Amino acid sequence: MSAADLAAVLLAGHFRYDYDDPKSPANDRLIFSKGHASPLVYGLFRAAGVLSEEEFGTYRLFGSRLEGHPTPVLPWVDVATGSLGQGLPIGVGMALAGKQLDRLPFRVWVICGDSEMAEGSMWEAIEHASFYELDNLTAIIDVNRLGQRGETMHGWNLSYFARRLDACGWNAIEVDGHDVEQIEAAYEEAESTTGKPTAIVAKTLKGKGYSKVENQDGWHGKAIAEEAIEELGGVRNIVVDVPKPQAGKPHEFETADADWPTYEIGSKIATRRAYGDALAALGAADGKVVALDGEVSNSTYAEIFGKEHPERFFEMFIAEQQLVAAAVGMQVLGWKPFASTFAAFLSRAYDFVRMAAISRATIKLCGSHAGVSIGEDGPSQMALEDIAEFRAIHGSTVLYPSDGNQTVKLVRAMADLDGISFLRTTRADTPVIYGSDEEFPIGGSKTVREGDDVAIVGAGITLHEALEAAETLEAEGISARVIDLYSVKPIDAETLRGLQMPIVTVEDHWPEGGLGEAVLAALAGLEETPRVTKLAVRDLPHSGKPDQLLNAAGIDAEHIAEAARQLVRERATA
Amino acid sequence: MSAADLAAVLLAGHFRYDYDDPKSPANDRLIFSKGHASPLVYGLFRAAGVLSEEEFGTYRLFGSRLEGHPTPVLPWVDVATGSLGQGLPIGVGMALAGKQLDRLPFRVWVICGDSEMAEGSMWEAIEHASFYELDNLTAIIDVNRLGQRGETMHGWNLSYFARRLDACGWNAIEVDGHDVEQIEAAYEEAESTTGKPTAIVAKTLKGKGYSKVENQDGWHGKAIAEEAIEELGGVRNIVVDVPKPQAGKPHEFETADADWPTYEIGSKIATRRAYGDALAALGAADGKVVALDGEVSNSTYAEIFGKEHPERFFEMFIAEQQLVAAAVGMQVLGWKPFASTFAAFLSRAYDFVRMAAISRATIKLCGSHAGVSIGEDGPSQMALEDIAEFRAIHGSTVLYPSDGNQTVKLVRAMADLDGISFLRTTRADTPVIYGSDEEFPIGGSKTVREGDDVAIVGAGITLHEALEAAETLEAEGISARVIDLYSVKPIDAETLRGLQMPIVTVEDHWPEGGLGEAVLAALAGLEETPRVTKLAVRDLPHSGKPDQLLNAAGIDAEHIAEAARQLVRERATA
Numbered sequence A, B: 001m002s003a004a005d006l007a008a009v010l011l012a013g014h015f016r017y018d019y020d021d022p023k024s025p026a027n028d029r030l031i032f033s034k035g036h037a038s039p040l041v042y043g044l045f046r047a048a049g050v051l052s053e054e055e056f057g058t059y060r061l062f063g064s065r066l067e068g069h070p071t072p073v074l075p076w077v078d079v080a081t082g083s084l085g086q087g088l089p090i091g092v093g094m095a096l097a098g099k100q101l102d103r104l105p106f107r108v109w110v111i112c113g114d115s116e117m118a119e120g121s122m123w124e125a126i127e128h129a130s131f132y133e134l135d136n137l138t139a140i141i142d143v144n145r146l147g148q149r150g151e152t153m154h155g156w157n158l159s160y161f162a163r164r165l166d167a168c169g170w171n172a173i174e175v176d177g178h179d180v181e182q183i184e185a186a187y188e189e190a191e192s193t194t195g196k197p198t199a200i201v202a203k204t205l206k207g208k209g210y211s212k213v214e215n216q217d218g219w220h221g222k223a224i225a226e227e228a229i230e231e232l233g234g235v236r237n238i239v240v241d242v243p244k245p246q247a248g249k250p251h252e253f254e255t256a257d258a259d260w261p262t263y264e265i266g267s268k269i270a271t272r273r274a275y276g277d278a279l280a281a282l283g284a285a286d287g288k289v290v291a292l293d294g295e296v297s298n299s300t301y302a303e304i305f306g307k308e309h310p311e312r313f314f315e316m317f318i319a320e321q322q323l324v325a326a327a328v329g330m331q332v333l334g335w336k337p338f339a340s341t342f343a344a345f346l347s348r349a350y351d352f353v354r355m356a357a358i359s360r361a362t363i364k365l366c367g368s369h370a371g372v373s374i375g376e377d378g379p380s381q382m383a384l385e386d387i388a389e390f391r392a393i394h395g396s397t398v399l400y401p402s403d404g405n406q407t408v409k410l411v412r413a414m415a416d417l418d419g420i421s422f423l424r425t426t427r428a429d430t431p432v433i434y435g436s437d438e439e440f441p442i443g444g445s446k447t448v449r450e451g452d453d454v455a456i457v458g459a460g461i462t463l464h465e466a467l468e469a470a471e472t473l474e475a476e477g478i479s480a481r482v483i484d485l486y487s488v489k490p491i492d493a494e495t496l497r498g499l500q501m502p503i504v505t506v507e508d509h510w511p512e513g514g515l516g517e518a519v520l521a522a523l524a525g526l527e528e529t530p531r532v533t534k535l536a537v538r539d540l541p542h543s544g545k546p547d548q549l550l551n552a553a554g555i556d557a558e559h560i561a562e563a564a565r566q567l568v569r570e571r572a573t574a
Helices: A004-013 A035-047 A087-102 A120-131 A158-167 A180-192 A225-231 A271-285 A302-308 A320-332 A343-358 A386-391 A404-415 A461-475 A493-497 A515-523 A546-552 A557-573 B004-013 B035-047 B087-102 B120-131 B158-167 B180-192 B225-231 B271-285 B302-308 B320-332 B343-358 B386-391 B404-415 B461-475 B493-497 B515-523 B546-552 B557-573
Strands: A029-032 A108-113 A137-143 A171-176 A198-203 A268-270 A289-293 A313-315 A336-342 A363-368 A397-399 A420-424 A429-431 A446-449 A454-458 A480-484 A487-489 A503-506 A532-535 B029-032 B108-113 B137-143 B171-176 B198-203 B268-270 B289-293 B313-315 B336-342 B363-368 B397-399 B420-424 B429-431 B446-449 B454-458 B480-484 B487-489 B503-506 B532-535
Touching: A004 A035, A004 A108, A004 A137, A004 A180, A029 A035, A029 A087, A035 A108, A087 A108, A087 A120, A087 A137, A087 A320, A120 A320, A120 B120, A137 A158, A158 A171, A158 A198, A158 B158, A171 A180, A180 A198, A268 A271, A271 A289, A271 A302, A271 A363, A271 A404, A289 A302, A289 A320, A302 A313, A302 A336, A320 A336, A320 A343, A320 A363, A336 A343, A343 A363, A343 A386, A343 A420, A343 B343, A386 A397, A386 A420, A386 A487, A386 A515, A386 B386, A397 A404, A404 A420, A429 A461, A446 A461, A454 A461, A454 A515, A454 A557, A461 A480, A461 A503, A461 A557, A487 A515, A493 A515, A503 A515, A503 A557, A515 A532, A515 B515, A532 A557, B004 B035, B004 B108, B004 B137, B004 B180, B029 B035, B029 B087, B035 B108, B087 B108, B087 B120, B087 B137, B087 B320, B120 B320, B137 B158, B158 B171, B158 B198, B171 B180, B180 B198, B268 B271, B271 B289, B271 B302, B271 B363, B271 B404, B289 B302, B289 B320, B302 B313, B302 B336, B320 B336, B320 B343, B320 B363, B336 B343, B343 B363, B343 B386, B343 B420, B386 B397, B386 B420, B386 B487, B386 B515, B397 B404, B404 B420, B429 B461, B446 B461, B454 B461, B454 B515, B454 B557, B461 B480, B461 B503, B461 B557, B487 B515, B493 B515, B503 B515, B503 B557, B515 B532, B532 B557
Parallel strands: A029 A108, A108 A137, A137 A198, A171 A198, A289 A313, A289 A336, A336 A363, A363 A420, A397 A420, A454 A480, A454 A503, A503 A532, B029 B108, B108 B137, B137 B198, B171 B198, B289 B313, B289 B336, B336 B363, B363 B420, B397 B420, B454 B480, B454 B503, B503 B532
Antiparallel strands: A268 A429, A397 A487, A446 A480, B268 B429, B397 B487, B446 B480
């Protein structure tokens, strides 16, 4: 109710949108960053004439499209909100796409709550919007002063918000959020301001128009329907003639035949480097591919893409939440974003990835420097929880290549995957073991070495250790099969369930939620489950050389061979 | 090298610290938020006379305490840094403790990089420091203008930073970071400024003093030792007489005999409510216990603690990164912080939790509103990845109570746990099934119902569904054992490995990394592994009534009973 006047004026004269063609690239975009204002969101759809009164009455009921917080099950909702502080960073991604990719004059409007201005992610967005001069972006801040359990830090101190926004390089306008003329003037000013984004800081009343709750604490999220409608003048079923956008087609980038990188078997290349090579080649072949990085592109090798396709490369600086949010915003407009940073630092954006899945977003994430094998930089830089993190995202794909040619194939596959996909890359140079003509289907695995006594299942850096262990074991008369589980999710359950021999799993990751548990889950329910020994990082690592750290963690060839021996011995005595 | 002058002036005259007694509550605190400045951190320890030249030479070697980024394996390091943007929010926690808990005049100094000012978490810290008038906090911003791969967004635009800080209510001072007198004056001003924190925005040169790299791009994280030392005047082994702090003892809060809440068997209470009741009682008994919440204390019920112990309750608003960081800062000073928000929103702070484990921090986290059982609010508010998330934290404890009396016992146990502990609570009222005298040791489980044909393992909301399923099965002649796995990590492997019957696991969580996989991991390596059917949430949930959603997700009594029947049938035909 606090934002109703702001939204009504927007809809009636400024928001240019074809409700019959919600996917039109010419449409303005409207995000309710304060997703708990869902009754207003759905009210706008009523006003636009696209939602029946009957469906409106299904709010929050099982099976309804009108969920407690808006999601894209409705065609006019681009992204799910409800975790505060995400709408504006996503809006930055859309506005960046509008200016630099689509090159269309659509505007992005984001209705923000004042409570959520405490989220750092909002200020990442505000800084980036200014840096990229996103004058096509307008933030409408609904300062109703009341959060869920009381007053916000700043109450109705509008000038606090305005000063901060101004210091960030925004055009900040203070208005009475229930004064239609002031709102109208502010929207006009936003539309005519160039070179910088505009924020409309609006003083509003929570529960505006219903005297029983207006400006009262203690009513957050509580239903108040009938009586309020009566006081507000009854059901009116107003239909607004929402202005349509000018037709326009998004810019298309030139493409060329792809020149996929290949690496010679026996040579050495880091998978992170192959990621950069592959992404650059993909960018040449597919003009929809864009890349973003969190100020570490010389480590993730996204810089190779950046050099070859500077118009489609976005530096997001050390702001991982904005990095992922921008990718989510860009994919709404049909772009294929690949976002990269150290895998450890993607944990900074976990809530954004979680919400991206609820948004049914298709984004591609690459996390480099996985595991203890990074060496000297120490545990703060080592991702040891990322497989668990990304497996536990709805509908995700988790890929973990071990060599350069495999990385290229997996990056190519990622381009066409739906949903959230995650590629885990390794810092160190590793030997190329696959020819460039091998195929690596998503959901598959590779039996790299045949054997009958014991199976070793690894991926990435540990696959090479597994191969070395198998050599050692062969010399002792133990025949070890080595399986490359490059697709951790979806997993090749069929191959794993057919093994009929003891299994060693080995991963450069904590024991929880990683490759080992993925294997155990794939085996669950078998009539006879093989014995499984799970090798993983159990103690907090320190700095050191990669081989010292793999050894100390008990996940190198020596420890794999010992675990395999033990299983073979136990089987013999059983 | 860019921050060396800033650090030297601090050490020589302003930082009050007893290096022989690093745990002294009277000490000032110094955090290098830019943890990659570790050579400078260790250089200060050399200068303070507590680190030998020999050990200094072990930098980044295996087994050395001098890791690539500082960690608390050194007694003079309070918290690990290296994931940017965390030192200042942690410093806010320390400064809050200094003013409101310890009530001692120590100061908190945080050396920040300019690159990390892009992290939203820095601005959460800046806003909170101002709101709480932390004049005992000084941020020293080393503006060397160069990030890892090039220039930052703002280069040497010191006034950009100063304006933003000023707009946030800070005292911002611009200095030449290599001019000793300007630095000295700024520190004096910081010490004498009251009512607001001070930021010293210092223009510096990356690689200062070594002409080959000074102010040059492309040298981030690269070793340059001998030649640089020569140009800088050779090894000098200066020992600085660091000023000692005034002696002082931290404030102690009054305690009383604990009046632990109890609930009658058969009554109904939400575990989130029991959390609030228990925490308030714990706060009465233990004056070191403090509580923090992310503006949802009327939902997590941390508000009960807040009302009974207002001096030890901290409202962190909608800023989950700051919420967790403040807890980390407070525990450095010996407080026992419990931080709460919706479990879904703790994912916002995942990187902070990850780093807290590397900091060897002891913090207690409570995530409410877990799973689809929250009902109408929809998927954005449902934690479905939190068990995976927290299991994959080094040394963590993951607890998931199903009734009020159990919750009380687990909260009491958390108070004495080391490391990161996480309590998952449920929105809905659930029946009290345990007496208030039952004990629930960490790492244990409860066999709530005996049975021989099949075991059902659940926790939290699903335990009640499991009990209902067991009733149904009994009527059909199937004897189902029901196990309450309230301690998901550490797990009661002994009980699970002794089951010798098929198992149904059931969790209000995604299938990955949760309770089911924890059970599978506990069973791995058994000679004969029982068949396990894992029930978990597989499709993206929508809004609806809790029972509709538990049913739709296939984790209610009906689906549990069917999975158990199936296993019993298969066993009979095997």
